């Protein structure tokens with residue numbers, strides 16, 4: 001793999017590369033500054049949809065973990081109702097709406113091809129030394145196997161973050177990063193990378209090819225170099241703004 005050469009270009013003072021931070025910076029430097037550089041002073045207000053996204057990630061994570069440990073078919077509907085009873089307070093006075101939303105999403109999930117894959121790891125944390133002074137870190141929603149192919153999956157509530165990105169290596173950047181993060185951890189290199197969108201039940205699965213990996217790494221270098229040279233963290237209006245936890249205090253969003 002050629003990543004060592006490319007990652008040599010990255011700033012020397014960064015010890016850990018986490019793709020979530022890079023993606024937030026790419027999406028909006030102002031959001032990045034408030035979330036990661038000044039987080040002590042930030043009044044972060046998670047939106048209900050963000051709670052929904054977290055709730056579904058946890059639910060599906062548990063579903064696959066149980067499947068891996070007990071090797072048995074689960075009833076995700078029952079798993080949901082039991083989790084819902086304990087945690088519905090997260091949805092404040094909108095519990096009825098969100099309960100109906102979740103049920104609809106779970107019905108879609110039950111019919112998705114993802115439930116037919118063989119899960120190898122759920123919410124898989126990695127920390128991989130990429131050069132003498134730098135680690136790649138992250139948590140992968142699902143690593144699964146099908147027809148001898150290793151697949152890496154990332155779950156998203158919807159396509160808001162990705163809908164406006166047209167180039168493949170940029171759209172799949174998070175998953176390319178994960179590809180390098182786990183490499184041969186499951187006995188072979190992953191063949192496919194894909195997103196599953198809870199709200200629509202849609203999957204976007206891509207076969208990994210060398211060019212997309214090269215471009216993805218170059219894109220990571222570009223973001224790192226931009227981060228290094230940024231003096232002003234300017235707000236960048238984008239599709240994610242309505243769900244952004246700081247949109248109430250964002251000068252660009254409230255114009």
Ligand code: SF4
Pocket residue numbers: 027028030031235236237238240241242244245246247250251252253
């Ligand atoms: S509302 Fe939009 S522009 Fe403002 S900080 Fe959030 S993502 Fe950036």
